[in-house]
Amino acid sequence: MKFFIASPWRNKETVKELESALVLRGHSAWSFLDNGANLCTDTGIMEEFKKFGLSMTNWESDPLIENIFKSEIQALKDCDTLILLEPSGHSSLAEAGIAYGMGKRVVLVGLVEHPEVVHLICESRYPTVEAFLKDIDPCPPPIPEKIR
Numbered sequence: 001m002k003f004f005i006a007s008p009w010r011n012k013e014t015v016k017e018l019e020s021a022l023v024l025r026g027h028s029a030w031s032f033l034d035n036g037a038n039l040c041t042d043t044g045i046m047e048e049f050k051k052f053g054l055s056m057t058n059w060e061s062d063p064l065i066e067n068i069f070k071s072e073i074q075a076l077k078d079c080d081t082l083i084l085l086e087p088s089g090h091s092s093l094a095e096a097g098i099a100y101g102m103g104k105r106v107v108l109v110g111l112v113e114h115p116e117v118v119h120l121i122c123e124s125r126y127p128t129v130e131a132f133l134k135d136i137d138p139c140p141p142p143i144p145e146k147i148r
Contacts, residue, residue, distance in 0.1 A: 001136075004079035004104075005031035006096050008089030015085065018109075018129050025136065030075040079104060083132070084122065086110030096121060107132065 003022055007015050015031050022029040072095065076082070082099035084092060084106060100106050100121040108122035109132045126132040 001027045001081060002079045003027055003029045004075050004082045004095070004099065005029055005085055006082055006088070006092035006099075007031065007085035008087070008092055010089075011085055011087070014129065018083070018085065018133075021129070021133055022136075025133075027136075030079065034071075034075070073098075076102060076104070081105040081107055084108050084118070085129075087113040093118075 005015055005018060009032065012033070015033060019029040019031055019033065076095065076099050079099070082096055082104050084096045086109065088096075096106050096118075105124075106122050108118065108125040109129055111127065112118055112125075124135075126135065
């Protein structure tokens with residue numbers, strides 16, 4: 001199954017863990033970590049923010065912003081299910097709405113921060129990442145020590 005994880009930068013570590021857990025289970029996952037604006041490089045964070053900040057100055061004509069938009073729309077088209085990982089942000093709520101409008105399954109994971117926005121677009125709701133993972137394909141058994 002192909003998942004799109006919609007979540008803000010403040011959830012970066014949880015997004016990384018969820019993406020890894022899904023791949024371990026044989027699924028594919030896409031998130032902001034894959035769109036070219038994730039600030040996950042070896043460069044210092046301030047240099048990355050400065051570079052991205054310059055892009056935000058001319059966002060209407062900046063090819064970086066256009067490429068990020070195009071890659072996210074393509075990932076939404078390609079996914080089977082969007083995971084709205086709470087706490088959500090404005091972009092992740094917009095992505096969830098776009099996915100819902102495309103007829104994609106939308107799953108809520110975490111405690112809802114903006115219930116007035118989420119409404120009934122989420123087909124399933126899970127209080128934690130662990131609860132969600134228990135409900136999908138089981139994790140493969142660990143590799144025996146002798147094989148490693």
